[in-house]
Amino acid sequence: MIIDRRKFLKILGVSAFIGIGGWSTFEVIGRGQIEAFAEKYRKVPEALQAKRWAMVIDLKKLDEKIMNECIKVCHKLHNVPDIPNPKEEIKWIWIDDFEHSFPGFEHEYMSHEIKEKPVLVLCNHCDNPACVRVCPTKATFKRKDGIVMMDMHRCIGCRFCMAACPFGARSFNWKDPRQYIKEENKEFPTRMKGVVEKCTFCYERIDRGLPPACVEVSQGAIIFGDLADPNSEVRKVLSENFSIRRKPALGTEPSVYYLL
Amino acid sequence: MYDGWKIILGLLVFVAFVTLPFTLSTGKEYVKADPKIDTPEIQKLPESERKCVESKEFMRKEHMKMLIDWRDTVVREGKTLYVNTEGKSFNMSLQNTCMQCHSNKSKFCDECHNYLAVKPYCWDCHIEPKEDKKEAGL
Numbered sequence: 001m002i003i004d005r006r007k008f009l010k011i012l013g014v015s016a017f018i019g020i021g022g023w024s025t026f027e028v029i030g031r032g033q034i035e036a037f038a039e040k041y042r043k044v045p046e047a048l049q050a051k052r053w054a055m056v057i058d059l060k061k062l063d064e065k066i067m068n069e070c071i072k073v074c075h076k077l078h079n080v081p082d083i084p085n086p087k088e089e090i091k092w093i094w095i096d097d098f099e100h101s102f103p104g105f106e107h108e109y110m111s112h113e114i115k116e117k118p119v120l121v122l123c124n125h126c127d128n129p130a131c132v133r134v135c136p137t138k139a140t141f142k143r144k145d146g147i148v149m150m151d152m153h154r155c156i157g158c159r160f161c162m163a164a165c166p167f168g169a170r171s172f173n174w175k176d177p178r179q180y181i182k183e184e185n186k187e188f189p190t191r192m193k194g195v196v197e198k199c200t201f202c203y204e205r206i207d208r209g210l211p212p213a214c215v216e217v218s219q220g221a222i223i224f225g226d227l228a229d230p231n232s233e234v235r236k237v238l239s240e241n242f243s244i245r246r247k248p249a250l251g252t253e254p255s256v257y258y259l260l
Numbered sequence: 261m262y263d264g265w266k267i268i269l270g271l272l273v274f275v276a277f278v279t280l281p282f283t284l285s286t287g288k289e290y291v292k293a294d295p296k297i298d299t300p301e302i303q304k305l306p307e308s309e310r311k312c313v314e315s316k317e318f319m320r321k322e323h324m325k326m327l328i329d330w331r332d333t334v335v336r337e338g339k340t341l342y343v344n345t346e347g348k349s350f351n352m353s354l355q356n357t358c359m360q361c362h363s364n365k366s367k368f369c370d371e372c373h374n375y376l377a378v379k380p381y382c383w384d385c386h387i388e389p390k391e392d393k394k395e396a397g398l
Binding site: 143191 | 331333334335336337338339340341342343349352355356381384385386387
């Protein structure tokens with residue numbers, strides 16, 4: 001059979017029509033399967049939304065009592081074990097002195113009072129997180145709202161992220177943490193031996209419409225909000241006060257700011 | 261056939277070894293997995309609400325896939341609500357939704373998982389509900 005140009009184009013056109021707009025396409029759309037699929041999982045309507053979550057910690061308003069309160073509530077809520085051996089300790093939020101929290105800011109003639117001033121430190125939820133870049137399994141990743149999250153199901157315990165993080169915000173579970181948890185919070189999981197953990201900006205509370213737990217107990221010393229929103233409280237506070245970040249020269253762009 | 265008796269003996273040993281699982285289990289009582297869904301939490305619910313997030317048949321076949329989808333959606337996408345085929349929504353959480361009703365982990369989860377020799381590692385991290393061991397028959 002000889003097919004001329006005209007006939008060939010006709011066949012091509014008809015088959016393309018069937019291929020693109022064929023019965024199967026109508027069938028799928030007709031059943032509303034695509035819509036149903038998109039609707040199956042939803043955010044809670046009251047969930048807090050932002051483009052880049054950030055925290056401003058006002059060190060003038062914080063005393064050690066409030067800091068310890070923040071640590072206590074965070075560690076209790078997230079089943080963080082209390083391991084006595086400092087080499088195996090696990091911390092999401094903790095206290096360090098000024099000199100070690102902000103290396104480069106200190107100098108020889110600084111008063112002891114400032115050098116040893118307690119600073120509340122936690123994961124900085126960097127905009128350019130080194131830990132996320134090195135994770136081989138994408139167990140740690142950056143959410144759309146800027147939170148640097150941990151997916152414990154994927155963590156293989158290689159500890160690259162711990163080597164990459166310049167803030168020491170990550171802790172490794174050298175042993176089963178359950179035996180060191182005095183009182184379990186039944187609403188949150190624990191971790192297992194061999195995974196890395198850190199602060200998650202209370203993603204589970206944000207997704208339910210609540211601010212992070214430490215913000216709630218800080219008596220106004222910690223402000224939480226959206227950096228991308230020019231009218232947010234964090235932006236207001238940052239524009240009106242002098243603020244610093246930890247190790248800014250490393251270029252990780254921390255989202256936790258400190259007021260002195 | 262050279263060394264025929266050696267070959268035949270070897271074959272006999274081989275056959276006996278391969279059929280060992282069958283020969284050893286003859287006469288033993290066949291225990292079928294018998295998962296239970298009659299927890300006090302479920303009994304307390306009014307008849308109309310005594311339903312899982314999806315149908316029994318679906319859950320039986322697809323629960324493992326569903327749980328993995330739930331975990332990825334919650335952890336990776338930050339979505340926490342599951343809307344089922346009837347349009348009812350549920351908080352996607354193993355610990356806070358599934359186990360609130362199915363508080364009998366040993367009879368609900370382990371019964372079949374042990375029977376099929378599958379070992380899901382959910383409970384390494386997720387906290388299992390406290391069970392009355394005597395009531396569960398352990």
